[in-house]
Amino acid sequence: MQYCKNSGNGRCVVPDMKLEKLVVLFLDCQTTNSNPKKGNVIEIGWACSNFSRDNGVDATSVNSYLLKQPVGHEIPERIHTITGIRRDEVDAGHEPREVWSQLLSAADEIARLNRFNKCPLVIHYAKFETPFLIHLHTKYSAARGFPFKIICTHVLAKRLFPELPRRSLRAMAGYLGYSVGQARRCRDHVVATAFVWQALVRVLKERLCITTFEKLQQWLDQPMLSTGRERTYPMARETRRDVPDKPGVYRMLRSNGDVLYVGKASSLKKRVNSYFRRSCRHPEHILEMLSQAKQLDVTVTESVLEAAILESDEIKRLSPPYNVALSKGQRDVWYCSPNLLEFSQTLTKRCRIGPLVSQDAVARLAVIRQVVKKGNIPDVDDARLMAALGIPEGYTPDHESTRAGFAAFLEKYAQQFDTEHTEL
DNA sequence: GGGTTTCTAATCAGTTCAAG
DNA sequence: CTTGAACTGATTAGAAACCC
Structure with missing residues (x-):
């Protein structure tokens, strides 16, 4: 046993315990703004390290809760877009006080298992989550000490992989071999954080012989060695x-x-x-x-x-x-039917041509379709055709290039179009 | 887009030092 | 003593890096 510095409320006892054996809680929050003065936690998820899975966790063992919001508190559109969480979902969610109480129970159990007065809490980019956790603590459990010893995997990653172009959760997890989904949700992020932690623990051991929590703390207390500006990538030069x-x-x-x-x-x-x-x-x-x-x-x-x-x-x-x-999620995409008369924002049996970036693109496709509908390239006026395609004057290709472009298009796509029923 | 922290590059004032 | 180049350190504005 040893005492560590910088442990927040008073001193905490750091067990001289193997990192691989240390029981930790992985946590992630989704919030409506960047700090608790301006936003709230809308989702919180956590999971305990599972030794049968080599410290990793699977999605089914993550406790994830949507939290009720104060009356009149809106979820900004952008947050809705990146998380997919809707206002009515959080309204049907849990009372923050109850969820915090459950988290405390989990923390106390882990502290007991480790014989340690705080629960090690592993978060990726803890700088973001910590103020929210402190806020919840002061609101619901101020009578006791802050129950967590926070370990940030982003801080570890920054020291271990200073040369990587990015070390966000998605970048780190992906670099180490775990795919983080597009929607930002606690369940996936907790699994990813656990995956990153278990990989970093291996790297700490193999590269620096850091195997205990105590040694990890000492290493983190040392100033970071200045890193060369040179970026290196996982892809080998060869x-x-x-x-x-x-x-x-x-x-x-x-x-x-x-x-x-x-x-x-x-x-x-x-x-x-x-x-x-x-x-x-x-x-x-x-x-x-x-x-x-x-x-x-x-x-x-x-x-x-x-x-x-x-x-x-x-x-x-x-x-x-x-x-x-051209992917859904980043912007609207459109699919259209072979006769170009029906549109859909999802790929369906009837609407299978696409994805197209806009309805405007469909309109242009309709023009091309009209030109090539008989399976050949009729001799239409180039200027009128370009106008119909929305190509401004002065940017129109010459006659030869126009014909060549249509010929190439026809060769590849003509058979995909329904040539029977279009009259646009 | 918002927000915060960290990093970086530019700027500037001050110092050193060799040379005239 | 003056000058100018070279260096140093502090300050600062802006960019980058993260998260939601």
Whole structure:
């Protein structure tokens, strides 16, 4: 036994206990705003480490509760979008006081099992959740000491993998081989946090010989060694160096084989390697994807057009999580029937052409459909056609290119269209 | 989009030092 | 003593990194 510093309310006793044996609680919250002064917890979930699963937890062992909101407290639209939690669901939820009391019972039980006066609480990016937990504590259990010793997996990850482009929960879990779903919900995040924790415990042991809670604490108390600015990626250099300088489709794969992203390129080599250039600014979701992408799979095609068609087919077939541009959830997508008369926002038997980015895209498709409906390319006035397609004057391709484009389109897609019943 | 913390790069004032 | 280059440290604005 030893005493640790920085333990919040008074000193806490740190057991000289193996991290693998330490019983911990994994926790995640969804809230309506970034701090308890402005928002509330709408969902809270936790689970106890399970030694039969090597410290991991499965979704069924997560306690997850939606919390009733104060009268008149709205859930911002954005929070609704990212969590999928609706106001009526939280209204039918639990009383925060009762849920907090259940969490305390779980904490006390774990503290007892560890013979430790606080419950080790593992959270990814605890900086966010901690103020909410303190708020709940002062509201419902201020009479006793704060019951948790918080361990942040993001802090650990930052020290262990300083070179990774991103260390958010999705990036870390994905990097280590667990796929975190699109909707941000406690159940999934608690499982992911447990997965990350068990992996980090292994890394701590193998790389730094840190096997006890006491040693972990000492290591965290040391200042962080300054990290070089150099970013490194899970994908080995050799993997991307040997990509052919030809058109085709590439797929970024996670270490567990999941397809993360499908893209096309006129030069596979240039496109793939462009992701790893230091000077390049990439959007957040790409950095998150690159934090996870370990393997690469490429298919060389004869032409760029074939690459584009194959890419589209592959995206439909695999629904890779980072092909956001045409995926549902990020924005509205549309599907239409073969005669282009019926539309749906979901893929149905009748509406199976798509996904299209907008109804406007459907309208343009209808124009193309009208032009090619007899299975050939009639000689219509280019200017009128471009106007109907919404292409502004001055941006219209020449006659030859227009014909070539329609010919390519027809060759690939004509058979998919119902050529009988359209009169638009 | 909101919010907070941390990081980074730019700026500026001050210091050192060699050279004239 | 003056000058200017080179360095140092403090301050600060803005960007990045996270979460919901």
